[in-house]
Amino acid sequence: MSGPHRVVLHPCHPWGVRDSLAKVPGVEVISPPDLESLTESLEDPRSEILVSFIWTDECLSLGLRWIQSISSGCDSYPWETLAEAGIRLTSGRGANAPAVAEHAFALLLAMTRRVGKSVRYGDRGIWRQAMCHELTGATLGILGLGAVGEEIAWRAKAWGMEVIGTKRHPDSYEGSASEVFGPEGTVEVFRRSDAVINALPFGRGAPPQVGAEELEALGDGWFVNVGRGSTVDTEALLEALDSGELRGAGLDVTYPEPPGEDSPLWTHHKVVLTPHLGGFSPQYADRLAEIFAVNLQAFRGEGEWVNVVV
Template sequence: MTRDERIVVGLAYPPEWDRRPAGTIARDVRSVAEVDRRVVLTHCRLDAGDERSAALVRDLDVVVALSLPSDVLRIAPRLRWVQSVGAGVGGLVSRDVTAAGIRVTSASGVNAVAVAEFAFARVLAHFKRFDELRRLQAEHRWSPCHGTQLAGKTLGVLGFGAIGVEVALRARAFGMSVTAVRRRVDRPSPHADRVYGPHETHAMLAECDAVVAALPESAATAEVMDADAFAAMRPGAFFCNVGRGSAVVEQAMAAALRSGHLGGAAIDVARREPLPTDDPLWDVPRLVISPHSATAADAHFAGLYGLLRDNLARFLSGRPLINEVDPERGY
């Protein structure tokens, strides 16, 4: 088989990210190679300086990565398509990549269930006062501490993509009403009682007992949750962000928590990651922080390889790719 007959696919993410059993990983890698006889799969590093790695990268038609070096067009001149390891594509889409006609697809939705489970667990823990109950146990105190029933309350979802829909399904299973904000409002959703457009975000926030943000990173979603947005929320409401740190003005969230207007908040993402050890967010009352941990690595990579197989078959047959990014919008 000549070089022009091959499709070279490079796995350019650190292998240690995929913590599944070696046999499981090997099966997934084989399944990608078996999509078509022309597919050649290789592990590579886009930032490596050695001659062997450079030769591998020069041959790439497709790469699976989380970010691209600034000189990617020079080191990978054959590159035609980039599959993101994650839902975000901020480290992949650039003016040069777009101008070169390199297609970019996100991994949006491959681990939506795990992230939604995490977000809803935060909601549940807040209303059932699990943190206070844990403190009582640590203090050996038998002092009844009653939570609040979720059934009958309203959950709002900012960003009604794959994660947002999975959050809504869990909320409804607990008897909650669901409202959502999404770009398209011309079609009703079977998963929400009411859908608002982005310009109606504050009106939606005012209806909710809890809000989960699962927004993608884009110019349109930057700092959506600012001081005015937090002020629009119901007094005592709960806020959880599992989307992107750029969607939240963190000082405004902290102020709403310190004033008591917000009953509690949870963030799995931050504007700066890792969050510096001296960042004041660590000490904000009623704020729980997790280090970008909502995903489940095993489910994520199983879903990623399934998406890669499907998209590779589409790429080779000229069909539309799943999760292809609009370079103008960045999502």
Template sequence: MKVLVFGEGVDLALEDLAAAAPGYDYVLATDEAATLREAAEAEIIIGLAHVIPGRVLAAAPRLRWIQALTTGTDQLEALPELRPEVVVTAMRGIQGPQMAELTFLLMLSLLRDIRGTLERQAARIWDRRPQKLLHGRTVTILGVGSIAEHLAERCRLFGMRVIGVSAGRQEAPHFDRILPREVLADAAAQADFLVVLVPFSATTRHIVDAGVLAAMRPDAFLVNIARGAVVDEAALLACLAERRIAGAGLDVFAVEPLPADNPLWGLPNVIITPHVGGVSDIYMQQALPALVANLRGWQAEGQAGLRNLTRAAAVGA
């Protein structure tokens, strides 16, 4: 069974994969012509969801399963070349440490005005100021999944109050309260930090809209490490420019890479990171156990043996 592996953006050694999950013919995607030839025989594709092109899917008539090495698969599943009979699985939960650490980087940088501190350092200005603490502050986390649980645990260790907002869960470890999405604006009004972790879907597009932003306090911050489209970027831009909230830490955007002429770049109350929330220097060490479990599960039971299914094969396909 041929497995076409896209190595772009990941440090995945085929020999390690073959040793842990034997019984497959692993082939690395290289130049486009060779990749398209290999795709003709591939039954499985492994890679970051956003680097798997539609032309490869179109050239893979035997394809049955795609293992995305990312949490989000919306870009992949939106490709018209993805046939109904192809199963898609994702990586879930392994990015908890790096997503939580980025959130803390952004929260602390915003709260303590790290941009101003670095500007004063560059100007050689010694200016001691009162330092604001995370301790005692409230974080509202929109989206209560495994990554949110990682973040909530760490927030509690910092002495923060943690509120979750979820469409389905009513309780989860490390949360003080979980509220339904219908009262998102009320939950946002309680927050010193509104952290967006909800997956992108038709129901979550612009879930953080002008109304939610208006409910936030003037001294509150927004942190988006989910998907750009879950926040109404135009409404956020106006809100930040008019200082109706204190600032934002943004890792994701409606258009990526963020265009050089986007006004968000120039706002002094915004910290921008280039969609690095799920990235780590040990990513494949984190991903390999889940990847191997799915490869073994596919051998044993097909779709029924897969974990973290985001798209099942269509009935009758």
């Protein structure tokens, strides 16, 4: 096509994304304010590219050829429908990795340094000291040594932690973990760790990878989830917390999300809960624009796609 590529940005998008995309050479960013305007923008035959945080049926149009997801997770997209329509779907995998890694440690430290409990006591005017724990010399298990998992791994190693973990194809791993298992080694990772951070992505149709057996193997350790809530059996997690074995759970994601109004997760004294904000960062938009720019070259037939989902 001649002229700049017309890129339609879904109305629901994080701060800064529009400005960062507009800096990519050769694009014209259209930012409709609502779903009705989004539909009108996509009806324009020049609108071949959509950048979106979530999927809504209004997004599907005859001229659409490529969707760049703003998120690393593409759970909400109709993969089969897109494949049948010949629409490429790519994710924002890696754009939020540094922020999520830092958030994982924030949750872990909130438990090991008793920050979460101290805040709760402080809200009630109670000054209470208790023994805390160091991460130095401890073993950290990481489930999912992908982009986020590796950001966690090298930070943990810099803190003097022993790092082990899981990866779908462990033979291809090159990173900071000293020992890497396939998914079948998940229980062993829990057994050998003082703390486990879950960075597993969403798996369509897959049962929870973290359940009673894994949490029992962790014993009196700490568990953090910055991956996907559906990868953890919530009932098994609550049972492990209530039994007195698990020291604590730091959760940025839950299943369902948010938890139900009567869920014990809201008030459990061993839980540090944040509302899925691990990926929020001013730097996120620029990293996403870098991924988009690489894929734009592929869209033009001048390079290789990255983060392909469909």
